[in-house]
Amino acid sequence: MTKKRIVLTFSSALVDQPLTYHLVKDYDLMVNILRGVVTPNQPGRLVVEISGKKKNLEDGLHYLEGLGVEIQSLAQDIRWHEDKCTQCTACIPICPTKALNVNRDTMEVSYDKDRCIACELCIAVCPFKALDIQF
Ligand code: SF4
Ligand code: SF4
Numbered sequence: 001m002t003k004k005r006i007v008l009t010f011s012s013a014l015v016d017q018p019l020t021y022h023l024v025k026d027y028d029l030m031v032n033i034l035r036g037v038v039t040p041n042q043p044g045r046l047v048v049e050i051s052g053k054k055k056n057l058e059d060g061l062h063y064l065e066g067l068g069v070e071i072q073s074l075a076q077d078i079r080w081h082e083d084k085c086t087q088c089t090a091c092i093p094i095c096p097t098k099a100l101n102v103n104r105d106t107m108e109v110s111y112d113k114d115r116c117i118a119c120e121l122c123i124a125v126c127p128f129k130a131l132d133i134q135f
Contacts, residue, residue: 001051001052001053002051002052002053002054002057003049003050003051004049004050004051004057004073005034005047005048005049005073005074006047006048006050006061006071006072006073006074007045007046007047007071007072007073007074007117007118007119008044008045008046008047008048008064008069008070008071009043009044009045009069009070009072010043010044010045010067010068010069010070011043011044011068012040012041012042012043012044014044014067014068014069015040015042015044017067019046019064019067019069020033020046020048022063023050023060023063023064026060026063027052027056027057027059027060027063028052028053028056029050029051029052029056029057029060030050030051030052031048031049031050032048032049032050032051033046033047033048034047034048034049035047035113035114035115035116035117037097037098037115037117045096045097045117047074047117047118072119074117074118076118076133076134077113077116077118077133077134078099078113078116078118078120078122078123078131078132078133078134079131079132079133079134080100080111080130080131081129081130081131081132082111082130084128084129084130085109085128085130086128086130087102087107087108087109088127088128089102089107089109090125090126090127091109091122091125091126091131092109094121094122094125095121095122096117096119096121097115097116097117098112098115099111099112099113099114099115099116099117100122118133120133
């Protein structure tokens, strides 16, 4: 039994496709969706844990790649240290899933872990080290 945590990024044309259903049905894999952002006419992103026989897992991932799905390994989670955050908003435009968001009325920054796909883009732009990787 092999288990992988991965990020799947796919074009808006594939958003309506039952990708995880095919992994389960055709490749006998178990798919646990950890987080997901699927918005009409936008690229979709899913953070999933997939487990099954090694060969089935390889074949299932090849199937996804054949459809044009980008696959990245996910080895860690992101932590937001609210106490270090100065609400500067530098991270807001770079976050692709709006896991980091700002309330335009109060200008308060917030972090929604359920939307985070651990792409790590925010870490480099935060001048106050309020974001880091949790191993
Ligand atoms: S790692 Fe940072 S930039 Fe990427 S989705 Fe999570 S909060 Fe947003
Ligand atoms: S870049 Fe860092 S300090 Fe600025 S709002 Fe984002 S988390 Fe807070």
